[in-house]
Amino acid sequence: GKPWYFTAMQKATARDDFDAIVSSYPIVNTTHITMYWFNDYYSSIDDMPRAVTLATLSVPDANGQTHLLRYFVTHLSTRQRLSTAYPSPRARQYDELVDFIKAFPKPWILVGDFNTDKEQFPSEDTPLYDKVINAGFTDSFREMNPTAGGDTIDVPNPTKRYDYVF
Numbered sequence: 001g002k003p004w005y006f007t008a009m010q011k012a013t014a015r016d017d018f019d020a021i022v023s024s025y026p027i028v029n030t031t032h033i034t035m036y037w038f039n040d041y042y043s044s045i046d047d048m049p050r051a052v053t054l055a056t057l058s059v060p061d062a063n064g065q066t067h068l069l070r071y072f073v074t075h076l077s078t079r080q081r082l083s084t085a086y087p088s089p090r091a092r093q094y095d096e097l098v099d100f101i102k103a104f105p106k107p108w109i110l111v112g113d114f115n116t117d118k119e120q121f122p123s124e125d126t127p128l129y130d131k132v133i134n135a136g137f138t139d140s141f142r143e144m145n146p147t148a149g150g151d152t153i154d155v156p157n158p159t160k161r162y163d164y165v166f
Contacts, residue, residue: 009053018051019073019112025057028068033100035076036092050077052097052112054104070104072097074112090115094128098135110137110166117160119149137166 005027008020021027032053052074059069074097077090101108110132118126133139141150141164151158 005055007053007055009051019053019075021053021055021071021073023055023057023071025059025069028056028058030055033096035096036089050075050093052100054100056104067107068105070101070106070108072101072108072110072112074110074114076112076114076116078115090128094131098131102135106136108137108166111164113163115162116164117162120160132164132166140165 002024005023005025006020007027007030009018009032019032021030030053032051035050035052052072055071057069057071058066060066076093076097097110101110114128114132116125116128118129129139141148149158150161152163153160
């Protein structure tokens with residue numbers, strides 16, 4: 001069969017979540033950053049560091065010529081907090097995410113759980129979503145489905161859209 005390639009950010013502790021990329025295209029190199037994280041902000045269900053992982057893939061075009069594609073995956077912080085006295089780290093994580101991505105040549109694909117739903121939480125989440133759009137990304141689902149909800153969380157009947165492919 002066809003070979004598969006895999007990369008993941010190593011977990012710091014057994015409790016840590018981590019992002020992984022599986023590709024049918026060769027992974028030329030990988031890197032990641034751990035983003036700003038403030039443990040006192042979170043409830044106990046969201047007390048793990050957040051990161052973005054990059055895999056540079058060697059992808060052929062229609063003529064068989066290979067090109068490099070940067071594929072990023074992330075899982076950003078939630079809005080659940082122990083106290084409203086603590087500022088949310090999510091805005092800073094969005095800035096770090098966009099700055100990290102912009103350091104690499106295009107083309108880019110960005111996927112992940114952004115814990116952001118601009119329809120459900122417009123005042124808090126729309127500016128965060130717009131940071132990604134203003135960095136040069138297109139919301140691929142919204143582009144193909146301008147009026148569909150696209151909800152991805154609260155299964156079996158999703159009511160919020162936290163997961164994106166840009």
